[in-house]
Amino acid sequence: MKNLLNKIIAVGLILTMGLAFASCSSKKDLTVQKGKLIMATNAYFPPYEYYEGDKIVGIDAEIAKAVADKLGLELEIQDVEFDSIIAGVQSNKYDIGMAGMTVTDERKQAVNFSSTYATGIQSIIVTEDSAITDIDSLLEGDYKVGVQQGTTGDIYMSSSTEDGGVGEERVVRFNKGNDAVLALASGKVDAVVIDNEPAKSFVEANEGLKILETPYAVEDYAMCLNKDNTELLDQVNTALKELTEDGTIPAIIEKYIPSEG
Ligand code: ARG
Numbered sequence: 075m076k077n078l079l080n081k082i083i084a085v086g087l088i089l090t091m092g093l094a095f096a097s098c099s100s101k102k103d104l105t106v107q108k109g110k111l112i113m114a115t116n117a118y119f120p121p122y123e124y125y126e127g128d129k130i131v132g133i134d135a136e137i138a139k140a141v142a143d144k145l146g147l148e149l150e151i152q153d154v155e156f157d158s159i160i161a162g163v164q165s166n167k168y169d170i171g172m173a174g175m176t177v178t179d180e181r182k183q184a185v186n187f188s189s190t191y192a193t194g195i196q197s198i199i200v201t202e203d204s205a206i207t208d209i210d211s212l213l214e215g216d217y218k219v220g221v222q223q224g225t226t227g228d229i230y231m232s233s234s235t236e237d238g239g240v241g242e243e244r245v246v247r248f249n250k251g252n253d254a255v256l257a258l259a260s261g262k263v264d265a266v267v268i269d270n271e272p273a274k275s276f277v278e279a280n281e282g283l284k285i286l287e288t289p290y291a292v293e294d295y296a297m298c299l300n301k302d303n304t305e306l307l308d309q310v311n312t313a314l315k316e317l318t319e320d321g322t323i324p325a326i327i328e329k330y331i332p333s334e335g
Contacts, residue, residue, distance in 0.1 A: 104145075104306055105169045111140050111147040114115035114168035116156035118250040120275040121330035122192075122295075123151075135174045136326045137317070138297075139172040144313040155249060157224035160184050161285035163298055170308060174269055175229060176226045186301050187312050191323055195270040196227055198286040199258060199277060204265070208288045212265055213240055220254030220263035223247040226293060227267035252276055259283060268291075271331060 075260045104113055115134060117123045123132040129153045152168065152184045159171035161187050192200040199204045205207035206217060217239055219271060228247060233239035246263050248254040255276040267290060268276070277283045299307050317323045 077233040080137070089141050090185075103277060104309070105147060110148045110169060111138070111142040111170065112143065114152050114154050114157070114159045114162050114171045116250075117151075117153040117311060118249040119174050119272050123172075133192065133326055133330050134174065136329075137169070137314075137323055138172050139325070140317050140322050141310055141313045144316065147174055147310055150243040152227055152267050155224075156220075162296060163300055166300055169299065169303075170310070171298040173283045174272070174295050175298060177296050178229075179225065180229075180312075181298065184301075185298040186304070186307050187296040187298055188307065189314050190296045190329060191314060192295040193316070194293045194295050196230065196267055196293065197270040198288070198290060199255060199266040199268065199275045199283055199286060200264070200274050201258065201284060202284050204284075206265055206286070208286060209238075209290055213238070215264075216244070217264035218244055218246055218262075220246045220248060220257050220266040222268065223249055224315050225251075226291070227269070230291060231267050255280055255283070 087186070110309065115123045115130065117125055117130045119132075121131055121132050122134045125131075130153060135151060139149050154162065156173055159168070159173055159179060162168045163171045171185070173191075176194060177190060181187070198206070198209065198212060204221070205210045206215065212219070213235060215238070219231045221231055229246065231239045232242050232245045234241055246254070248257065251266075251268050251272050254263065254268065257263045258266050259280045259282065269290065270285070273285050277285055295312060299310065314323070
């Protein structure tokens with residue numbers, strides 16, 4: 075009996091050691107779920123991501139699909155709060171965050187960024203009859219500014235006047251950029267600071283609004299990835315490079331933002 079017990083213990087030990095060894099030496103999967111590329115976005119940001127029926131389309135959705143195809147992965151897009159994308163990438167809930175997301179030094183502490191695939195400009199939207207004519211008059215007056223929570227527009231505006239913002243007290247945060255624009259249209263805020271391309275489509279969709287000529291800040295957009303997954307970062311960057319060189323990415327951008335003329 076004792077002998078049998080010893081044998082069982084011995085076999086158990088060998089099995090556990092074997093398993094431990096296997097898990098150390100087995101190569102980690104490239105993505106969170108084998109065979110899939112899970113992208114987190116916030117799909118109220120045309121022309122980068124928005125709903126057409128129940129499908130998420132736009133520049134980011136199409137570029138991500140092209141990258142996933144190159145990597146032999148199936149793209150799955152999850153629509154989440156913009157504010158939760160980076161944390162979800164850090165905790166390996168998503169493989170990539172792609173949401174017209176600006177590369178900033180602060181975000182770089184938390185995640186890796188791919189090479190950039192587009193440029194964004196922070197713009198100021200006001201009502202057509204507004205006394206706000208440029209960034210200086212916005213900063214000087216006692217105006218309330220609407221922003222999308224956690225975006226660079228929020229970060230810039232919430233900083234102190236010395237740093238080019240209006241300060242926390244004058245910033246009103248919304249979950250979606252369009253909600254900030256609706257608040258502007260109904261007089262709840264005096265201006266909205268948001269990326270220029272979504273700004274254009276929000277202004278088109280709401281009467282009585284205009285974008286000020288003076289852009290506020292120029293930014294680079296990129297995908298963000300978990301800091302530990304440099305293998306996926308390399309593969310994504312190679313795919314982005316190839317897709318730029320073969321004209322795929324320029325064509326996607328041109329489709330959604332036709333160049334004038
Ligand atoms: N470019 C800005 C940022 O990175 C705004 C992005 C908002 N994106 C979105 N899909 N809602 O902070």
